[in-house]
Amino acid sequence: MTLSANHPPLKERTIAKLLAGLAAARGDEAFLLYRDSRYSYREADDLSTKLAQGLHAAGIRHGDHVAVMLENAPEVMWLHFALAKIGAVCVPVNNAVKGDLLSYYFKQSDSVALVVDDAYVDRCAAVQAQCPLLKLVIAKESEDEVWTYVHGDDRPPMPDLAASFPDAHVMRYEEVARGHAHLAAEHAAAWAAREETKYSDMLHILYTSGTTGPSKGSMVSNATAIAVSLKYLESYGYTTEDVLYTCLPLFHGNSLNCTVFPALLAGGKVALSRRFSARNFWPEVRKFGATQFSLLSAMTNILWMQPESPQDREHRARLCQIIPTPPFFAEFEKRYNIRITSLYSLSDYGMASMYGPDAPREKWRSAGKLVPEMSTVILDDDDLPVPTGTIGQICMRSNEPWFSRQGYYKMAEAFTKACRNLWFHTGDRGYIDEDGYLYFVDRMKExxxxxxxxxxxxxxxxxxxxxxxxxxxxxxxxxxxxxxxxxxxxxxxxxxxxxxxxxxxxxxxxxxxxxxxxxxxxxxxxxxxxxxxxxxxxxxxxxxxxxxxxxxxxxxxxxxxxx
CATH class of the missing domain: 3.30.300.30 (ANL, C-terminal domain)
Incomplete structure (x- = not known):
């Protein structure tokens, strides 16, 4: 079944309108759980609005690109929402990146501003001279554990921002987050007169790993982020009672597309962890009352190798998304009393298949059944369809407006090349069985x-x-x-x-x-x-x-x- 007509009409599909509507409807119901803190839908809306006002007063406008290099924390969530309310474009940057690749992300994305944890100021300052468009730097105080994680046991003093970024205007995040209430009246007037965000406006530039060349920035609109999230609700059955837990970094598309936005669309809760820890994973799942979480395969293997415990089944989780599904699929489900889900989705283009909780368990090796919003075929080296069950390249074409990505930022030629003969060529090999289930085999890409x-x-x-x-x-x-x-x-x-x-x-x-x-x-x-x-x-x-x-x-x- 395609996306329901009961979902928000296309013109209403913006993160800003969605959050405002949920704040009015859900009010004091919890949206975000983090450590011992709880934030309601109303608080999420209010905090992100104040931050948006502060960013707007600092000069961020509709269409501006803002690089974000922050550790998981509630402030990262508010920042995503705040930029969406302005109509600015969020460019999440992997916190581990440094050197030439870091400057490439800043320059290629045309980022005019950077929001960064203090712990990463030094590595950003080292490349700022190579990034002439980067004129605003907003630094956020890092928690002690972040300093330890990045720099070791000895915490350096807080960075001198003016000295680190002599060619940029520097501000503290804590100042910006106060909004415009303490600023001149013209900032409030400018905020009130700002350009309204549209469904077609870009929400994110998410960088994929470069394969035969530099990393590409995949453009994601408001409408696309919401359309994909609605598909999660339809396939996985998320409701207002669900608590979606993630310990994946918020610069990853997985945490945003598989957890944050689906939870928001469902009117449920997000349980956010700083990062993955085998020791803390299950205690956090229990503490937050999580009903769903996502694992990458290395995380799955690490958890699986832990000694079995009577507590393995003592949790509320009913669903676990694992990509790809592990060879010990049945044993994992039995040990933890949980249903494994999966999918095939490409950050460059979109979602091809979903393996939901009600899918036949004998199809566990698959990435799920093909979704009707996307046409998916297997082609040979001559771009001709192969027989059912034959391995070839997985190729996709969107059937639904705004269901797929909008291309590569400033790399239209590369996107057009990938879309030859009207099919997006994924560079992945797989096959489709007689029941319409997609099986991933391996990657052709490097x-x-x-x-x-x-x-x-x-x-x-x-x-x-x-x-x-x-x-x-x-x-x-x-x-x-x-x-x-x-x-x-x-x-x-x-x-x-x-x-x-x-x-x-x-x-x-x-x-x-x-x-x-x-x-x-x-x-x-x-x-x-x-x-x-x-x-x-x-x-x-x-x-x-x-x-x-x-x-x-x-x-x-x-x-x-x-x-």
Whole structure:
């Protein structure tokens, strides 16, 4: 069944209108649970409105792009809502990013402002000179545990913002969050006269991992975010009684699209954790009375390996979304007395299938049944359909206006190329069975899935290639002890050059997120290539995996990466 006609009409599909309506209808009912705090729908609306007023007074206007680099906290939620109320575009940035990739995100997104935790000020200040459009920096005080997580045991003093960003106007988040009540009257007048946000206005730019080139910013409208959330309600049956828990960072599309917005549409609750912890996960699920949560596969494996406990079934959770579903599917459901759900959704384009709680359990290996809002086919290398059950490339085409993404920001040519022959080519291989269930097989793209993070092999290669001793490099996945991918680099050195693995890691760490830094490193005389000169990474992987115990391993060497 397609989206119900009883849902909000298209012109009313903005996050701002949705939150205002829920504040009026739900009032003092809880919306956000965080640690020992509880925020109602009315408070969420009021706090985000004050923040929006403060941002507007600081110069943020409709259509402006604002980069956000914050640890999970209620303030991040209010910021998302506040920017939506202004009609500004939120650009969530992975907190682990640094160096050239960080400046790329700021520049490529045309961000004119940055909201950042104090703990990340130094790394942002290091690239600000490369980002001439970044003229406003709003810094938020970090909690002690954030400093410890990022910098270690010793907390540095609060940063001198004016010295860190000499070419930008700097403000404290706490000042901006007060709204315009304490400011000049003209700010209130300007706020009242602001341009109204429309359903078609961009809500987010969510960056995907670069595969054959730089990372692409996927454009998500208000209408699209709401349409996808409504599909969750329809398929998973969320209601006002549901508590959706997430420990995933709010810069990830998963936490926004699978938890925050569906909970909002349902009039339910969001239970927010700072980050994933195997020790704290189930205690938090119990504390918040969570009825649903999402897990990435590495998280699932870590929880599964914990000793069984009589408390495993002592919780209110009824649904657990896992992408992809684990091989111990049935055992997981039985152990925790929970129903696993899943889906196939591409951050570049949209949702193709959903595996709901009522789906046949014998279809557990699938990513669910194809949704009618999206046409999905399997095509061969010549873009021709393959027979049912045959593996090929998963390709998609939206049947519903605003159900899919609106393209790549400033990279229209790349999006058009992916949409050749009217089909968006996902770069993933899979098949569809006779009952219309989609099965993911593997990725054609050069993306390494490491413990819940998508790592671009191309971006890691670009950093390594800049080392003066490196002639050629190939970065590729190898299977780890968690049954997931780890990052490996095979390197050919320039003639007469010297480089060891420890020195390579020291070169990589300041230039990339910690989860991108190679774990396995091997120096080789040559790389296998095709007649056209493309590196045959599958041969490198096949050669390396049986020998991993003998290959240099960063974790075994005792090197601890700084986050």
């Amino acid at each position: 993306v390494i899935r490491r413990r819940g993070e998508n790592v671009s092999a191309v971006e890691v290669e670009h950093v390594i290639q800049r080392h003066p001793s490196v002639l050629y490099v190939a970065v590729y996945p190898v299977r780890s002890e968690f049954s997931e991918d780890e990052v490996m680099a095979s390197i050919v050195l320039k003639e007469g050059a010297a480089l060891d693995a420890e020195a390579l890691i020291a070169h990589c760490q300041p230039q990339m997120a910690y989860f991108m830094v190679p774990r396995f490193v091997e120096f080789v005389n040559e790389l296998p290539v095709t007649p056209s000169g493309k590196v045959e990474k599958y041969k490198l992987r096949a050669s390396a995996e049986p020998r991993l115990a003998d290959i240099w391993d960063r974790e075994k060497s005792g090197i601890v990466l700084q986050r």
